[in-house]
Amino acid sequence: MKYVKVEWNPALPGFQLDASVYLNELPRLSEDLPPGAREFATAPDHYRFRAARCVKDLELAGIHVPVGKGERLVLRFAPNEWKHEEGLCLAYEGVTHFSVASDREIDWTEVATVVLDEITPAPGGCVHEIALTDSTIVVRCADLRATWGGC
Template identity: 70%
Template sequence: MKDLELADVHVPVGRNESMSIRFAPNAWKHEEGLRIEYVGVTSFSMESHREIDWTEAETVILDEIIPTQDGCVHEIALTDATVLVRCSDLRATWGDG
């Protein structure tokens, strides 16, 4: 997952939608992007470490899935931001999806 580029964060507005984060491939390292879908999301936060500049790519530096009693916490450290998702489960799919 390292060096993938943040492409899209979908935060659900309806009850039947799931939260997902899509990462585009890094042209030098990956042939495909990655989509992560989260089930049973209880919290989501994205903290920027500077003023957000949507024209610059945010790349993955580190990602860690920490088990919890009711699921997991997925922490994704980006170039200048941190994403935290607390959920009951997640599913990762390689491809354009």
């Protein structure tokens, strides 16, 4: 991610997080984001760690990769039982890139939890990067639609 800092600190052990640079840049960046991405990125609780609609601590519950040109890429996130009242569905339109990568072997039997995310403008839309506890998801798309409560 360009602005949001997510770094593993083995001394804690845990993640050190800093979204302050991104939050300072977001008013400027949001002018160039497509409408759905702008609404999601600038939502008041998006980066309030204790808020029920903060993305931090959501649990990756499913990925629907489109097979036809008319379909959307969909990421489903389940609520963390200690924090969220409902899950989140992210539906991406006009996807030109999708990847899940990790520096280490991904354990698909374990729950991957959202650490933080960042949405930045890109030619023809935006880039959404989501840092998970064991990997990173990157989506380049025309726009996205975020729906709390499921798909």
